[in-house]
Amino acid sequence: MTWDVVTTDHLDKDHLVALREERLAAVRVAGFCDPEGRKRIADLLVEHPERTNYRVRWATRNPGGGVRAGDEFTPTDSDRVGPVDTTPEGASDRDGVVEAMREFRTAAAPALSPIDRLRLELDEIAPLGAGLYRKNGRLSVAGVGRVMDSSGELVHADTGRRNCLTANVYVRMPVAGGGTRIWKYDGAYRTSPQSYLFEPGEIPESAPCCLVEPEEGDLVVWNPALPHAVRPFEDAPRLSMQTWLLLEDGENNGDFAIRLLN
Secondary structure (H helix, E strand, O other): OOOOEEEEOOOOHHHHHHHHOOOOOEEEEOOOOOHHHHHHHHHHHHHOOOOEEOOEOOEEEOOOOOEEOOOOOEOOOEEEEOOOOOOOOOOOOOOOHHHHHHHHHHHHOOOOOHHHHHHHHHHHHOOOOEEEOEEOOEEOOOOEEEEEOOOOOOOEEOOOOOOEEEEEEEEEOOOOEOOEEEEOOOOHHHHOOOOEEOOOOOOOOOOOEEEEOOOOOOEEEEOOOOOEEEOOEOOOOEEEEEEEEEEEEOOOOOOEEEEEEO
16 A cells, blocks of 8 residues: 555545554545535634644654653644643543534534534444543543644654544645645654654655645544644635544454544
8 A cells, every 4th residue: 555645535444444554644535524614613713712822842852862852832833722631641621621512513503513523424433433532531622623824844743642543624725835744754753752843854755755735624534643744835824623533442353442532
Protein backbone atom coordinates (compact mmCIF):
# COMPACT_ATOMS: atom_id res chain seq x y z
CA MET A 1 0.00 0.00 0.00
CA THR A 2 1.49 3.34 -1.05
CA TRP A 3 1.84 6.32 1.29
CA ASP A 4 -1.19 8.21 0.09
CA VAL A 5 -4.66 9.55 0.86
CA VAL A 6 -7.66 7.32 0.24
CA THR A 7 -10.82 9.19 -0.78
CA THR A 8 -14.08 7.40 -0.05
CA ASP A 9 -17.76 8.05 0.58
CA HIS A 10 -17.68 6.40 4.02
CA LEU A 11 -15.27 5.13 6.66
CA ASP A 12 -14.90 1.42 7.34
CA LYS A 13 -13.01 -0.74 9.81
CA ASP A 14 -10.19 -1.48 7.36
CA HIS A 15 -9.51 2.25 6.98
CA LEU A 16 -9.11 2.66 10.73
CA VAL A 17 -6.82 -0.36 11.03
CA ALA A 18 -4.65 0.84 8.13
CA LEU A 19 -4.30 4.27 9.73
CA ARG A 20 -3.46 2.77 13.10
CA GLU A 21 -0.80 0.56 11.50
CA GLU A 22 0.53 3.55 9.50
CA ARG A 23 -0.08 1.93 6.13
CA LEU A 24 -2.10 4.95 4.94
CA ALA A 25 -1.36 8.66 5.26
CA ALA A 26 -5.02 9.65 5.64
CA VAL A 27 -8.60 8.80 4.75
CA ARG A 28 -10.79 11.54 3.27
CA VAL A 29 -14.59 11.40 3.20
CA ALA A 30 -15.77 14.04 0.74
CA GLY A 31 -18.79 16.20 1.56
CA PHE A 32 -19.21 14.85 5.08
CA CYS A 33 -20.72 18.03 6.55
CA ASP A 34 -24.02 19.57 5.41
CA PRO A 35 -23.34 22.90 3.57
CA GLU A 36 -25.94 24.96 5.43
CA GLY A 37 -24.93 23.59 8.80
CA ARG A 38 -21.31 24.21 7.90
CA LYS A 39 -22.00 27.90 7.34
CA ARG A 40 -23.70 28.23 10.72
CA ILE A 41 -20.85 26.42 12.47
CA ALA A 42 -18.38 28.76 10.75
CA ASP A 43 -20.23 31.79 12.10
CA LEU A 44 -20.25 30.24 15.58
CA LEU A 45 -16.50 29.62 15.53
CA VAL A 46 -15.50 33.05 14.28
CA GLU A 47 -17.76 34.97 16.65
CA HIS A 48 -17.54 32.74 19.72
CA PRO A 49 -16.88 34.74 22.93
CA GLU A 50 -14.86 31.93 24.52
CA ARG A 51 -12.47 31.41 21.62
CA THR A 52 -8.98 31.07 23.07
CA ASN A 53 -5.51 30.07 21.90
CA TYR A 54 -4.66 26.38 21.86
CA ARG A 55 -1.55 26.35 24.06
CA VAL A 56 0.83 23.38 24.09
CA ARG A 57 3.84 22.20 26.10
CA TRP A 58 6.16 21.11 23.29
CA ALA A 59 8.75 18.41 23.74
CA THR A 60 11.80 18.86 21.49
CA ARG A 61 14.96 17.03 20.48
CA ASN A 62 17.61 16.85 23.17
CA PRO A 63 21.01 17.81 21.69
CA GLY A 64 22.56 15.06 23.79
CA GLY A 65 20.14 12.46 22.44
CA GLY A 66 16.56 11.51 23.15
CA VAL A 67 13.74 13.91 23.95
CA ARG A 68 13.66 17.05 26.06
CA ALA A 69 10.34 17.61 27.84
CA GLY A 70 8.55 20.93 27.55
CA ASP A 71 8.07 22.87 30.78
CA GLU A 72 5.82 25.77 29.77
CA PHE A 73 2.68 26.09 27.70
CA THR A 74 3.32 28.18 24.58
CA PRO A 75 0.89 29.67 22.04
CA THR A 76 0.23 27.92 18.73
CA ASP A 77 -1.19 28.97 15.36
CA SER A 78 -4.62 27.64 16.33
CA ASP A 79 -7.41 28.99 18.50
CA ARG A 80 -9.96 26.60 19.96
CA VAL A 81 -13.64 26.74 20.83
CA GLY A 82 -14.50 24.17 23.50
CA PRO A 83 -12.81 22.55 26.53
CA VAL A 84 -9.75 20.38 25.91
CA ASP A 85 -8.23 17.59 28.02
CA THR A 86 -4.48 17.42 28.53
CA THR A 87 -4.33 13.63 28.10
CA PRO A 88 -6.77 10.76 27.48
CA GLU A 89 -6.16 9.66 31.08
CA GLY A 90 -7.79 12.80 32.49
CA ALA A 91 -11.27 13.39 31.14
CA SER A 92 -12.76 16.85 31.52
CA ASP A 93 -14.40 17.60 34.82
CA ARG A 94 -15.20 21.17 33.85
CA ASP A 95 -18.70 22.54 33.75
CA GLY A 96 -20.18 22.98 30.32
CA VAL A 97 -18.91 19.85 28.55
CA VAL A 98 -22.38 18.74 27.44
CA GLU A 99 -23.38 22.34 26.71
CA ALA A 100 -20.35 22.73 24.44
CA MET A 101 -21.42 19.75 22.34
CA ARG A 102 -25.02 20.92 22.25
CA GLU A 103 -23.91 24.32 21.01
CA PHE A 104 -22.48 22.79 17.82
CA ARG A 105 -25.49 20.49 17.52
CA THR A 106 -27.83 23.47 17.61
CA ALA A 107 -25.78 25.36 15.03
CA ALA A 108 -25.88 22.43 12.59
CA ALA A 109 -29.62 21.69 13.01
CA PRO A 110 -31.73 20.39 11.39
CA ALA A 111 -28.81 18.33 10.01
CA LEU A 112 -26.63 16.26 12.33
CA SER A 113 -23.55 18.05 13.56
CA PRO A 114 -20.46 16.54 11.89
CA ILE A 115 -19.16 15.10 15.16
CA ASP A 116 -22.55 13.54 15.97
CA ARG A 117 -22.64 11.97 12.51
CA LEU A 118 -19.09 10.70 12.96
CA ARG A 119 -19.93 9.15 16.31
CA LEU A 120 -22.98 7.41 14.81
CA GLU A 121 -21.07 5.99 11.84
CA LEU A 122 -18.12 4.87 13.97
CA ASP A 123 -20.53 3.00 16.24
CA GLU A 124 -21.70 1.09 13.17
CA ILE A 125 -18.22 -0.01 12.05
CA ALA A 126 -16.12 -0.45 15.22
CA PRO A 127 -16.26 -4.12 16.32
CA LEU A 128 -17.03 -3.12 19.92
CA GLY A 129 -18.93 0.07 19.12
CA ALA A 130 -18.14 3.73 19.63
CA GLY A 131 -19.18 6.45 22.05
CA LEU A 132 -18.06 9.31 24.25
CA TYR A 133 -15.01 8.94 26.48
CA ARG A 134 -15.60 8.75 30.23
CA LYS A 135 -13.20 8.16 33.10
CA ASN A 136 -14.46 7.73 36.65
CA GLY A 137 -17.82 9.09 35.58
CA ARG A 138 -16.33 12.25 34.06
CA LEU A 139 -17.17 13.07 30.46
CA SER A 140 -14.82 14.40 27.80
CA VAL A 141 -16.19 16.74 25.15
CA ALA A 142 -16.26 15.23 21.65
CA GLY A 143 -15.40 17.86 19.09
CA VAL A 144 -13.81 21.27 19.48
CA GLY A 145 -13.61 24.10 16.99
CA ARG A 146 -10.26 25.09 15.50
CA VAL A 147 -9.67 28.60 14.12
CA MET A 148 -6.47 29.45 12.25
CA ASP A 149 -5.67 32.92 10.90
CA SER A 150 -2.19 31.92 9.73
CA SER A 151 0.23 29.00 9.78
CA GLY A 152 3.89 28.97 10.71
CA GLU A 153 4.00 25.40 9.40
CA LEU A 154 4.83 23.92 12.80
CA VAL A 155 5.86 20.32 12.11
CA HIS A 156 4.75 18.31 15.11
CA ALA A 157 3.47 14.94 16.30
CA ASP A 158 0.77 14.45 18.91
CA THR A 159 2.68 11.72 20.72
CA GLY A 160 0.81 12.39 23.96
CA ARG A 161 -2.28 10.83 22.38
CA ARG A 162 -1.48 7.13 22.61
CA ASN A 163 -3.57 4.74 20.49
CA CYS A 164 -5.48 7.63 18.94
CA LEU A 165 -6.45 8.80 15.49
CA THR A 166 -7.47 12.38 14.78
CA ALA A 167 -10.67 13.21 12.92
CA ASN A 168 -11.03 16.65 11.33
CA VAL A 169 -14.03 18.17 9.56
CA TYR A 170 -13.18 21.23 7.48
CA VAL A 171 -15.78 23.96 7.84
CA ARG A 172 -13.97 26.64 5.83
CA MET A 173 -10.79 26.33 3.78
CA PRO A 174 -8.60 29.04 2.22
CA VAL A 175 -8.71 29.44 -1.54
CA ALA A 176 -5.03 28.42 -1.71
CA GLY A 177 -2.85 26.67 0.85
CA GLY A 178 -3.94 25.38 4.23
CA GLY A 179 -3.52 21.70 3.39
CA THR A 180 -1.84 19.28 5.81
CA ARG A 181 1.45 17.54 5.13
CA ILE A 182 1.93 14.13 6.79
CA TRP A 183 5.29 12.34 6.95
CA LYS A 184 5.91 8.63 7.40
CA TYR A 185 8.77 8.82 9.85
CA ASP A 186 9.85 6.97 12.97
CA GLY A 187 12.36 8.13 15.56
CA ALA A 188 13.15 8.85 19.20
CA TYR A 189 10.34 11.43 19.26
CA ARG A 190 7.89 8.54 19.65
CA THR A 191 8.93 8.16 23.30
CA SER A 192 7.68 11.63 24.20
CA PRO A 193 4.65 11.74 26.52
CA GLN A 194 3.97 15.27 25.22
CA SER A 195 3.31 16.67 21.77
CA TYR A 196 6.63 16.90 19.96
CA LEU A 197 7.85 19.87 17.89
CA PHE A 198 10.38 19.05 15.16
CA GLU A 199 13.32 21.27 14.33
CA PRO A 200 13.99 22.29 10.70
CA GLY A 201 15.81 19.46 8.96
CA GLU A 202 15.10 16.93 11.71
CA ILE A 203 12.96 14.80 9.40
CA PRO A 204 15.15 13.42 6.60
CA GLU A 205 14.26 14.36 3.03
CA SER A 206 13.98 10.65 2.23
CA ALA A 207 10.94 10.27 4.51
CA PRO A 208 7.74 9.80 2.46
CA CYS A 209 5.45 12.84 2.65
CA CYS A 210 1.86 13.25 1.55
CA LEU A 211 -0.14 16.47 1.16
CA VAL A 212 -3.81 16.34 2.15
CA GLU A 213 -5.83 19.11 0.50
CA PRO A 214 -9.41 18.85 1.79
CA GLU A 215 -12.33 20.79 0.43
CA GLU A 216 -14.93 22.47 2.60
CA GLY A 217 -17.18 19.91 4.24
CA ASP A 218 -14.67 17.04 4.02
CA LEU A 219 -13.75 14.70 6.87
CA VAL A 220 -10.10 13.65 7.08
CA VAL A 221 -8.75 11.06 9.54
CA TRP A 222 -5.06 10.31 10.13
CA ASN A 223 -2.63 9.04 12.75
CA PRO A 224 -1.47 12.03 14.84
CA ALA A 225 1.63 10.21 16.10
CA LEU A 226 3.11 10.91 12.67
CA PRO A 227 4.74 14.29 11.93
CA HIS A 228 2.31 16.73 10.32
CA ALA A 229 1.97 20.45 9.61
CA VAL A 230 -0.51 22.89 8.08
CA ARG A 231 0.79 24.66 4.99
CA PRO A 232 0.78 28.48 4.97
CA PHE A 233 -2.24 30.30 3.57
CA GLU A 234 -3.46 33.87 3.14
CA ASP A 235 -7.25 33.69 2.80
CA ALA A 236 -8.03 33.44 6.53
CA PRO A 237 -9.65 32.03 8.51
CA ARG A 238 -9.20 28.27 8.20
CA LEU A 239 -11.98 26.65 10.24
CA SER A 240 -12.41 23.05 11.33
CA MET A 241 -13.82 20.76 13.99
CA GLN A 242 -11.57 18.14 15.53
CA THR A 243 -11.87 15.16 17.85
CA TRP A 244 -9.54 12.37 18.96
CA LEU A 245 -10.55 8.76 18.36
CA LEU A 246 -9.16 6.56 21.12
CA LEU A 247 -8.95 2.91 20.03
CA GLU A 248 -9.48 0.57 22.99
CA ASP A 249 -8.54 -3.04 22.24
CA GLY A 250 -10.83 -5.88 23.29
CA GLU A 251 -9.93 -9.35 24.50
CA ASN A 252 -10.08 -10.89 21.02
CA ASN A 253 -7.51 -10.06 18.36
CA GLY A 254 -8.80 -7.37 16.02
CA ASP A 255 -11.61 -6.21 18.29
CA PHE A 256 -11.64 -2.60 19.40
CA ALA A 257 -13.97 0.11 20.63
CA ILE A 258 -13.67 3.80 19.80
CA ARG A 259 -14.03 6.61 22.31
CA LEU A 260 -14.32 10.22 21.16
CA LEU A 261 -12.58 12.84 23.29
CA ASN A 262 -10.69 16.14 23.32
